Amino acid sequence: MAMSQTASESKRLYLHQKLVDTTELERVYYNPLPTQKLVYPCIVYNDADEIARYADNGMYTRLLMWNVTIISKNAVEASNLQDKILFSLDYAQKATTFIQDNLYHKVLSITL
Amino acid sequence: MAKLTWDQIGTRQYETGTDHGALFVHDKSGKTGTGVAWSGLTKVTESPEGGEETALYADNIKYLSLYSVETLGGTIEAYMYPDEFEACDGSATIGEGAVLGQQGRQPFSLAYRTIVGTDTNPRAGYKLHLLWNLTASPSERAHETVNETPGALTFSWGFKSTAVPVVTEGYQPTSVATIDSTVCPEEKFKAVEDLIYGTAEKEASMPTPDELIALLKNISPAPEV
Numbered sequence: 001m002a003m004s005q006t007a008s009e010s011k012r013l014y015l016h017q018k019l020v021d022t023t024e025l026e027r028v029y030y031n032p033l034p035t036q037k038l039v040y041p042c043i044v045y046n047d048a049d050e051i052a053r054y055a056d057n058g059m060y061t062r063l064l065m066w067n068v069t070i071i072s073k074n075a076v077e078a079s080n081l082q083d084k085i086l087f088s089l090d091y092a093q094k095a096t097t098f099i100q101d102n103l104y105h106k107v108l109s110i111t112l
Numbered sequence: 113m114a115k116l117t118w119d120q121i122g123t124r125q126y127e128t129g130t131d132h133g134a135l136f137v138h139d140k141s142g143k144t145g146t147g148v149a150w151s152g153l154t155k156v157t158e159s160p161e162g163g164e165e166t167a168l169y170a171d172n173i174k175y176l177s178l179y180s181v182e183t184l185g186g187t188i189e190a191y192m193y194p195d196e197f198e199a200c201d202g203s204a205t206i207g208e209g210a211v212l213g214q215q216g217r218q219p220f221s222l223a224y225r226t227i228v229g230t231d232t233n234p235r236a237g238y239k240l241h242l243l244w245n246l247t248a249s250p251s252e253r254a255h256e257t258v259n260e261t262p263g264a265l266t267f268s269w270g271f272k273s274t275a276v277p278v279v280t281e282g283y284q285p286t287s288v289a290t291i292d293s294t295v296c297p298e299e300k301f302k303a304v305e306d307l308i309y310g311t312a313e314k315e316a317s318m319p320t321p322d323e324l325i326a327l328l329k330n331i332s333p334a335p336e337v
Contacts, residue, residue, distance in 0.1 A: 053264060055152045055191050057131035057227065063262050090258040111262050 011064055011112045015089075019043050019068065022088040023081050040103065041072035041081065048109065063111050067095065070106040078104040085110075124231035125294075127239065130156050134308055136221040136318040137196050138245070144221050145196075147308065147316025152191035154266060156224055156241070158288065159186045184243070184273040184287040188222070189266055200248050201269065219247050219274075221318045223308045228294050237293035240304060244287050244321065246271040278321045286321055291328070300328055 005013075012030065019028045027042035038044070051063040068085065072078040086092050091111035098105050133150030163182040168175045193201070199218040203211040222243045230236045249270040256263065273287035293301045304327060310316030319327065 051262060053191070055154045056133075057129040060152060060191060061264070091260065091262050093260045 008062065008064055012066075015045070015066060015110065015112055018089060019045070019085065022084045023070075025081070038071065041070070041074070041077055043081070044069045044071060045110075051111070065109060065111045068092075068108045068110050070104075070108070072104050073102070075104045078106045082106040082108065122230060122232045125236070126229050127226050128229060129227040130154070130224055132223075132225040132309065133190070134223040134316055134318075135194055135197055135200075136223075136316075137199055138219040138221070142219070144318040147223070147310060147318065148194045148196050150190065150194055150197070150222075150224075152193075153188070153224065154191060155187070155189040156222075157187045157189075158184060158241075158243070161185050181275075183275065185271060186243075187268055187270050188248075189268045191264055191266060193267060197248075202248075202250065217247055219245050222246060223318065228292065239293070240291045240301075240308065242289045242291075242308070242318070242324070243273065244276045244318070245274045246287070247274070276321060278325070280322050280325045283321070283325070289321065289324055296328070303327055 016028060016030060020026065023043060025041060025043060027039050029036065029038065029042060029044045031046055032038065032044055045066045045068040048065040048067045050065060052059050053061045053063070070078050070081045070085070072081065082094070085108055086094070089110055089112075093109045095107040095109045097107070130153055133153040133156075134147040135150045136144040136147050138144055161183050162180045164180045166178045166180070168178065197220070198205065198211055200220045202215050202217045203213055204215040206212050224241050225238045226241065227235060228237045228239055249272065251267075251269050253265065253267065255265065275285035275287045277285050291301060291304055296304075304319070304324065306314070307317060307319055307327070
């Protein structure tokens with residue numbers, strides 16, 4: 001039986017497409033397994049927190065948050081990709097930057 | 113003689129929440145229209161005003177106290193409002209999706225519920241609140257840029273009421289009634305609820321105070337004056 005798409009899955013798919021369109025990268029991974037081989041530059045995003053709004057004695061809307069990590073071997077490329085996302089997505093915020101395994105990581109927090 | 117006791121298990125009652133808002137816009141003749149659901153209701157504040165004392169003195173003592181008439185005001189807060197409420201908020205539709213502001217304000221009536229909970233049952237029942245003949249006041253709407261903190265505009269309206277006459281003997285004009293499902297007999301409560309929120313066969317409608325009294329007391333409604 002086919003599962004109907006939930007509101008949170010719709011939002012995630014919107015985010016995924018927006019990341020692909022904005023950065024023109026095809027390698028956008030959602031919750032990749034540790035065994036998955038990543039090809040750089042790429043974007044990895046994971047579920048983070050959520051903000052609930054209440055009305056009518058129940059949850060009225062839900063804002064979902066994702067941690068989006070831009071990974072590149074080139075520092076300038078990583079920064080450019082980060083800027084593209086920051087200017088195209090509302091509620092996108094810089095979170096942190098670090099270098100690991102000779103790769104530049106730029107982490108953003110995005111809320112939809 | 114029984115000794116007083118406090119806070120027995122199962123008797124620690126409280127009231128919380130708000131939901132099931134129903135709006136009844138009045139027509140030009142003052143009759144309440146069909147009820148519409150008000151989704152996104154976040155807060156209803158009832159603020160009684162008046163009832164102030166004027167002390168009169170004579171014979172070097174406080175001789176008597178006169179009290180001014182009590183009126184009801186308050187605020188409604190919500191994430192959205194039904195289209196029908198635009199007429200109550202001073203908006204007039206001038207075309208599909210277009211409204212003109214600063215127009216006349218239609219009076220309206222409102223019904224909503226609050227939860228009655230106890231220490232042993234968080235949903236022991238609920239209270240139905242009926243507010244009659246309200247007029248919404250203009251209120252501020254702060255539209256803010258999207259920024260790093262997600263936010264949604266919460267609409268807020270102040271309202272004032274004009275008490276409606278009660279023909280049934282023994283009662284004064286009123287703007288507000290409350291019915292508690294934990295106390296009111298089930299069939300009577302359901303009858304009121306069916307009236308206010310409608311059924312598959314019948315549209316939602318707001319009873320007058322007299323109709324409500326008649327329904328709860330099993331008597332014929334007093335004729336309108």
